[in-house]
Amino acid sequence: MRIGLLGTGPWAELAYAPALRGHSEVDFVGVWGRRPEAAGVLAERFGTHPYEDVDALIGDAEAIAIALPPAVQAPLAVRAARAGRHLLLDKPLAIEVSDARAVVAAVREAGVASAVFFTSRFADEVRQWIAEQARRGGWFTAHAAWIGALDGGPFADSPWRREKGALWDVGPHALSVLVPVLGDVRAVAAATTGPGDTVHLVLRHDGGASSTATLSLTAPPTAAGSTVELRGDHGVTVMPSSERTPVAALDRMIDTLLDSARTGCSHDCDAAFGLRVVEILTEAARRLPADAS
Structure with missing residues (x-):
């Protein structure tokens, strides 16, 4: 092609x-x-x-x-x-x-x-883990953390990332893992800010599960990383790290x-899933405090 x-x-x-x-x-x-x-x-x-x-x-x-x-x-x-x-x-x-x-x-x-x-949806280890957890079901809650350090990295001069922050840059990654496992987001129950551009979300999913997400691009480099933890009928499972580039x-x-x-x-x-993610992020942005930068 x-x-x-x-x-x-x-x-x-x-x-x-x-x-x-x-x-x-x-x-x-x-x-x-x-x-x-x-x-x-x-x-x-x-x-x-x-x-x-x-x-x-x-x-x-x-x-x-x-x-x-x-x-x-x-x-x-x-x-x-x-x-x-x-x-x-x-x-x-x-x-x-x-x-x-x-x-x-x-x-x-x-x-x-x-x-x-x-x-994450195209990294083999994570993709297979997502499919397995979605198949198993029975998860009642999850926490996702997508933490980056924009300063000093290859995207430090990205104007749109500076303007829109972690919600729009790494928020899509968190949603791309949470939604296929827990179901579509029925409501953004709460959204608030933390240090820098850090955002904390509370989500309710179809089927009754809930999740939280912590997103940041302004963490210290030593604190950067991503993780998703699921808890439910099968105990606790954590998203594997990917060795792929x-x-x-x-x-x-x-x-x-x-x-x-x-x-x-x-x-x-x-593209239809991409649209759904934009809709969820838009609702989350609306729920952020009025003085959020």
Whole structure:
């Protein structure tokens, strides 16, 4: 499948471009970026072609991968879907619910495949653990912690992460694990803030389970990490750590998109699930204290 990449930032360089170059069933046809010089550098490094016109790249591809801020991603995803291109998307799908709905509508109208890169859902160890816990059932509560240290990392200069904070950057990861195990979020029961951009959520799920989530991008580097703990009829279980790189998880997501394009069967992490996550995050943001930054 011929796939083009939109985006030239750290995530495109660290994850998307290596995965697209290395996948045996993909022809990495080109890169477009909002800074043409950056597209040229990335294209040269990964053996593909820079594009100055985004529509030209969309026209030359069968699928489009997007590694751009969510507010930029959504309209370009709509544009690509309307051109009949399958979509590899990043989380969150959008910031505004209306923009996420527009992506889903375009995907459905065009009949194209889509997948959203919730990293844990495509890491083999974690993916298998999620499937097993969902099959077992009987969980009555869970706690998720997704703790990052933005300063000093590759995304330290990301304007949208600085503006939207942990709720929108790592919140999607927590929801992508909690929802398939405990069921859809019926209500955001409470939301409050902690140090820096830290957010604490209390969620009620379909079927009666509850969960809490602690999210932060402003923790000390030594405190960073992610975990999910489930408690229920089977005792206590903790999400395994993944030894795989983001490139390996993206490789799995590309497999998923190829399979969906061949069969017409949607993956659990398609654009529709991405929309649901945006809806939950929007409700959580509404419940934060009025003085939350």
